[in-house]
Amino acid sequence: MPAVDVPLLPAPSQLVVTSGQFTFDERTSLKAAPGTEAVAALLRELLAPATGLPLPTTADGQVTFALDPTLTALGREGYGLTVTPDAILLYAADPTGLLRGVQTLRQLLPSDVLAGRPVRGVAWTLPCVRITDVPRYAWRGAMLDVARHFQPAAYIRRFIDLLALHKLNTLHLHLTDDQGWRMPVAAYSKLTEIGARRAETRGDGIPHGGSYTRSELSGLVAHAAARGVTLVPEIDMPGHVRAALAAYPELGNDPDRRLDVWTEWGVSDQVLGVHDQALDFCRTVLDEVMDTFPSPYIHVGGDECPTGEWAARSEARSRARAEGLAGPEQLHGWFMGRVGEFLVRRGRKPLGWYEDGVTLPCSFTVLPWRDAADGLAAARRGHEVVMAPHRATYFDYAESASRQEPPAQPGPPIGLDAVHAFRPAADWEPEAAGQVLGTQAQLWTEYLPTPAHIEYRAFPRLCALAENAWSAPRPWPDFAHRLRHHRVRLHALGVPLHPPRREPRLPAFERRHIVDFSPS
Numbered sequence: 001m002p003a004v005d006v007p008l009l010p011a012p013s014q015l016v017v018t019s020g021q022f023t024f025d026e027r028t029s030l031k032a033a034p035g036t037e038a039v040a041a042l043l044r045e046l047l048a049p050a051t052g053l054p055l056p057t058t059a060d061g062q063v064t065f066a067l068d069p070t071l072t073a074l075g076r077e078g079y080g081l082t083v084t085p086d087a088i089l090l091y092a093a094d095p096t097g098l099l100r101g102v103q104t105l106r107q108l109l110p111s112d113v114l115a116g117r118p119v120r121g122v123a124w125t126l127p128c129v130r131i132t133d134v135p136r137y138a139w140r141g142a143m144l145d146v147a148r149h150f151q152p153a154a155y156i157r158r159f160i161d162l163l164a165l166h167k168l169n170t171l172h173l174h175l176t177d178d179q180g181w182r183m184p185v186a187a188y189s190k191l192t193e194i195g196a197r198r199a200e201t202r203g204d205g206i207p208h209g210g211s212y213t214r215s216e217l218s219g220l221v222a223h224a225a226a227r228g229v230t231l232v233p234e235i236d237m238p239g240h241v242r243a244a245l246a247a248y249p250e251l252g253n254d255p256d257r258r259l260d261v262w263t264e265w266g267v268s269d270q271v272l273g274v275h276d277q278a279l280d281f282c283r284t285v286l287d288e289v290m291d292t293f294p295s296p297y298i299h300v301g302g303d304e305c306p307t308g309e310w311a312a313r314s315e316a317r318s319r320a321r322a323e324g325l326a327g328p329e330q331l332h333g334w335f336m337g338r339v340g341e342f343l344v345r346r347g348r349k350p351l352g353w354y355e356d357g358v359t360l361p362c363s364f365t366v367l368p369w370r371d372a373a374d375g376l377a378a379a380r381r382g383h384e385v386v387m388a389p390h391r392a393t394y395f396d397y398a399e400s401a402s403r404q405e406p407p408a409q410p411g412p413p414i415g416l417d418a419v420h421a422f423r424p425a426a427d428w429e430p431e432a433a434g435q436v437l438g439t440q441a442q443l444w445t446e447y448l449p450t451p452a453h454i455e456y457r458a459f460p461r462l463c464a465l466a467e468n469a470w471s472a473p474r475p476w477p478d479f480a481h482r483l484r485h486h487r488v489r490l491h492a493l494g495v496p497l498h499p500p501r502r503e504p505r506l507p508a509f510e511r512r513h514i515v516d517f518s519p520s
C-alpha cells in the first residue's frame with residue numbers, strides 16, 4: 001500500500017500515519033469537555049459552509065475535545081491529535097492548543113472544506129494519524145498596514161482567518177502613518193475626520209480613505225481571540241505622523257504650518273513636537289488604544305524619525321537641555337522612553353521598530369527591520385526581539401522579477417526560497433537566541449491597494465514564514481512538496497495565486513467592493 005501523504009503546513013513536530021480513515025457525516029457529533037465548548041463551536045462554524053454538517057455537541061460524540069493542564073510539555077499552544085476510524089481525540093493543556101489542532105483538522109480534510117460555499121458530492125474523510133505538535137516560536141505573525149490603504153473590518157476578519165489556518169497567532173495592525181489615521185479617538189475626532197483621507201496616492205488623482213469604528217475594532221479583537229490570534233495595535237510616533245499633524249498642526253513643531261495627509265510616501269521630515277501637548281496627545285490616544293485592545297503588547301512605532309525639526313526649534317533644544325540630553329537627536333530615545341514608561345505603568349509591554357543607531361529603553365520588545373544583524377545587536381542589549389529583517393519578511397517587495405508582477409515596493413524581489421531559508425536567530429549565541437520571541441511578515445500597503453493585492457503578495461511567502469516560525473527547519477523539497485498541496489487549499493479559499501486583474505480607476509473605497517475571492 002503506498003504511504004499516505006499528509007501534507008500539513010506548517011509541518012507538525014511529530015506525525016505518525018496509522019491505517020484507515022475517519023469520515024465526518026450527518027451522524028457525527030462533538031463531545032466538548034468543560035472549557036472546550038468554544039473550540040467545538042469554532043470547528044462547527046468552520047466546517048459548516050462547505051459541508052453543511054450540523055455537528056451537534058452530544059455526551060457521546062465521536063470527536064472529543066479534551067483539556068489536561070498537566071500536559072505541560074505541550075505548552076500553551078501545543079496539542080495532540082489522534083484520529084482513528086471511529087473517533088477523533090484532540091487534546092491540549094490550554095484551549096489555545098485546541099484551536100491550533102482545529103486548524104490541523106481542517107488541513108487533514110479534503111481542501112474543498114475550505115470553500116466558503118456548499119460543496120456537494122465530497123466524502124469528508126481524513127486519514128488516521130497520531131500527531132503531537134508544539135510551536136518553535138511563541139510570536140508568529142503578520143503586520144498589515146491599513147494606514148497606506150484602508151481595508152474594511154470584513155476583510156480584516158478574513159485576513160485573521162488566513163493567519164489562523166497557518167497557525168500564526170499575531171496580527172499587528174499598523175493603524176496610523178503619514179498617509180492615514182484609522183483609529184477613532186474620542187478626544188481628537190479630527191484624527192479620523194481629516195486624517196483618514198488622502199487626496200491621492202503618488203499622483204494617481206484618486207482620493208482614498210476610511211477608518212474603523214470602535215465597535216468594529218472590538219469586534220475584530222473578539223473574532224481574532226476566538227481563533228487564538230492576538231491583535232497588536234500600532235500607533236506610529238514620533239515620526240510617520242503627518243495624518244495626525246494635518247488634523248492637529250499644534251502637535252507638531254510649527255503650529256502655523258498646514259500639512260496635508262501625505263500623498264507621497266517615504267520618510268517625512270515633519271514629526272511630533274516634544275512639548276507637553278504632544279506627549280499628552282500620545283497618552284490620551286494610547287489610553288483609548290488600551291481600552292480597545294487587550295493585547296499585552298502595544299506598538300508605538302519609533303521608526304524613521306528625522307530629528308531636523310527638533311534641532312531647528314529653540315523649544316525643542318530647550319527641552320533637550322532641560323532633560324539633560326547631549327543634543328536634540330537624543331530626543332527620540334527620550335520621547336520613546338516617556339511613552340514606554342506610560343505603557344509599562346498601565347501593565348502593558350511597549351513594542352517598537354528597531355534601527356541601528358536608535359536607542360530604545362530595554363523595556364521595549366523590538367522589531368529589527370533593517371538587517372538581521374541589528375536583531376543580534378538588539379538581543380545583546382537585552383531586548384526581547386521579534387525578527388522582521390526586510391530582506392526576508394517585507395512581502396510588499398515583488399516575489400519575482402516577472403513582468404506580470406503588479407507594482408511593488410521598489411527593490412530586488414524577495415523569492416519564496418529566501419523566506420524559506422530565513423532563520424530568525426541563525427548562528428547566534430544561545431543567550432541572544434533566547435531573546436528571540438519569533439518572527440512576523442510585513443505587508444506595507446502603499447503598493448497593495450486591494451485585498452487581492454495583499455493576498456497575492458502575502459501568499460505563498462506567508463506559508464514559508466509560518467513554517468519557519470512554527471516548525472523545526474525542514475529541507476526545501478519537503479516544504480515545496482507540502483506547498484504544492486497547500487496551494488490547492490489556498491485556491492479553495494479564493495486566495496489569488498496569479499497577479500490581480502487590472503482594475504478600473506475608481507476611488508479605492510469603491511474599488512474594494514468589486515474585488516471578489518472566487519478562484520480565478
Ligand code: ACM
Nearest residue numbers: 303304353369390
Ligand atoms: C519601517 O519599515 N519603517 C519599519
